[in-house]
Amino acid sequence: MTPTVPDKPSLEGLEAKWGARWETDGTYRFDRTATRDQVFAVDTPPPTVSGSLHVGHVFSYTHTDTIARFWRMRGRDVFYPMGWDDNGLPTERRVQNYFGVRCDPSLPYDPDFTAPREPAKRAISISRPNFVALCTGLTIEDEKAFEELFRHLGLSVDWTQTYTTIGERAQRTSQKAFLHHLREGLAYQAEAPTLWDVDFQTAVAQAELEDRERPGAYHRLRFRDPDGGPLDIDTTRPELLAACVAMVAHPDDVRFQKWFGQTATTPLFNQPVPIVAHPLADPDKGTGMAMVCTFGDVTDVVWWRELHLPVRAIIGRDGRITSTPPGLEGGPFEEIRGLKINAAQTRMVELLRESGDLIGEPQPITHPVKFYERGDRPLEIVTSRQWFIRTLDHRHELLERGRELRWHPPYMQGRYQSWVNGLNSDWLISRQRFFGVPFPLWYPVRPDGTIDHQHPIAADEARLPVDPSTDVPPGYTTDQRDQPGGFAGDPDVMDTWATSSLTPQIATGWADDPDLFARTFPMDVRPQAHEIIRTWLFSTVVRAHYLHNCLPWADAAISGWVLDPDRKKMSKSKGNVVTPIGLLGQYGSDAVRYWAASGRPGVDTTFDEGQMKVGRRLSIKVLNASKFVLSRAGEADPSAAVTVALDQAMLAGLADLIDEATSAFEGYDYARALERTETFFWRFCDDYLELVKGRAYGSQGPEAQASADRALTLALSAILRLFAPFLPFVTEEVWSWWQEGSVHRAPWPAAAELGAGTPVDRLVLDVAAAVLGEVRKAKSEAHQSMRAEVRRAVVSETPERLAALRLAAADVQEAGRIAELVLEEGAALAVKIELAEG
């Protein structure tokens, strides 16, 4: 094929041109005839749709894309779907504000409902199905914008495989998996104390917690020991005094052993409480004696459970003091009833100070307090009925799965192990929210109108997905909803992780496409960020272990974060926010990808526009070097032999590079593959191209020219393919000048294709470039042009290197414009240069 090389190659417009072409040609389309062993399947992270994509997405998704492109060129059929995570709280909050609505799950579906154009002043109550429809509609627009950005970035996703986490397939999959677990006893419901967010009014799982350092104070309260003497404790939660159910000290604590088994009396309320022993009580903390309340913190829950203490709850789900424990009616408790927690604490301290039961002044401290990671107020612990998936009983199997998984980088496995080792409760999957996957369950309503939670009615698997708030369980009729003798739908939804833990099953069609599933599951790789190892990665392993008794994928590729130390400075000085689309427009997608791909696996990387400039320069260099090679040698005879030592040496180095890049990619180290390829390429341009230029123009006769031409085209072909995973647009552009088809479907280069076999003196290029460098240096120091003539150059070198240099002497002379080249044996490289006059 005769190359068609533009006069002025440019990067402008390549994204649009090739994006459209790849779509038309189905370049990245998954071939459903491939069998599992021919497939490379990627469990792409579905980005949260509420909000916008930021440079962190560009960063990590590029990493995955380079891997996908590598395996595609290696001949694998790449299954690379995209998902949108539109399920969950962020979308709910947006819809509430955007439309001025709120979800009331007790309302029936209104098929005629249309959203108000402007948010109503008073929030309109709508049914859950109507609310969900609004959520879905609002996310579609964002999803379009996300797809456009990712296409512009050049992700080689198969956009026909897109799913959403609230979509029908995700719901079907989530519900089917839940029913599986239910049948096998791996899912269960329990009425138990759980961490509760009083603002979101929902239970929260261990994985969603974070500790925040908060100011607090130790308050010393004076209880009465069994003899009526003082017995002091320190507490940060004096407002929970009315919920005190015991006092506890360490079993070995000699100060308190005489009281174990006896009864103390609380201040203010004068309630009797047992004095008990438990090893979790720390003799060095406070007075060594603690009060146990239901519930002030998770230690209270442990004590309550293990010491079989009664429940005396006072905090309601709205975060106020609501329930009055028996025996406290009419007393000082009335002073705090109805108050929020902070106000209740203030009032309690006043009351205790008045009664003389507060000893000294509160001692301010800073201590870690548990928060929901998206929440603003400390979590409380309330008792409620929730659904759980068992994890504690399977800790050892799950640890073993973690060891079976191949981690990139390997040390990331430690995060998984420490998380699993630290699990202290089963996985709480129910949420008292609306925009999520409903539980496919109903409960019988007893004749007295109460709900019989112990006998849930499961949906028919063939009918999934169901919405129990509108669908009717098998054997019932619509009019029996919420009626005595009828049924009631489960009001909760699954936590978003309960759905996203099934992304492999959703993407591969486990619930509804057995053919696809057989070709793609278990998947090959899960790319994701390190902070969600404990949530997304862990929960995905749990689901696959239970559902399929295997890992969901063989490899986990963990990406770091984008650090932005200069963010302030940038926004101050320039006043414009750096958005991904702006960067892509300014530097070009290939350049931004270059920056992203230079971030090593798992390593946090600084946001660096300088690297994008370098990437742009590299892309332009690819255009220009390719232009030179193809316009000189594009019509080279493919059967010509590479006979010149310099050419052979260059190809030998390229063969080494191919081997190194290949094994780096196989180990998920795209960054190393890029770095090595780039280094080679610059040397190829700066040294080899300069050395070979004259010969390629025919200065040394047709055979020497043919060798150069052949070497140039072989090298260009391999280099373009090595760069293709990183710079998909510019490599495709150049490829199209002289090759049929897409470079992204071309075979990954192999060292063998470069005609290896004959022994090659690899020193030739090395020595020739070194001498050329000396000549350049001399001209630079003489303030001469590189074109300046050298009358005579005397090169001293070791005999071995001199022999190598001799093989490239003609090229060196020509590149350096050296009239007379003298070679002498010496200890190390030394070059004496006499420039011509003038």
Place this chain on the structure above:
RNA sequence: GGGCGCUUAGCUCAGUUGGUUAGAGCACCGGCCUUACAAGCCGGGGGUCGGGGGUUCGAGUCCCUCAGCGCCCACCA
């Protein structure tokens, strides 16, 4: 409290099993219109490889220790 990672030139980072005077890019300085590229090319200066100790013929690389930064985990009265 336990664990992991990082600390190499002004900046961003490479340095794979320990081996010749420690590398790249950016920035800086100087030079050059050289027929692929002036949004380019050529050259140059610049580092006691966080501190200390050890193993070794030899340590940026291995061991110990200390410090700083970041992250993960932890029952937080």
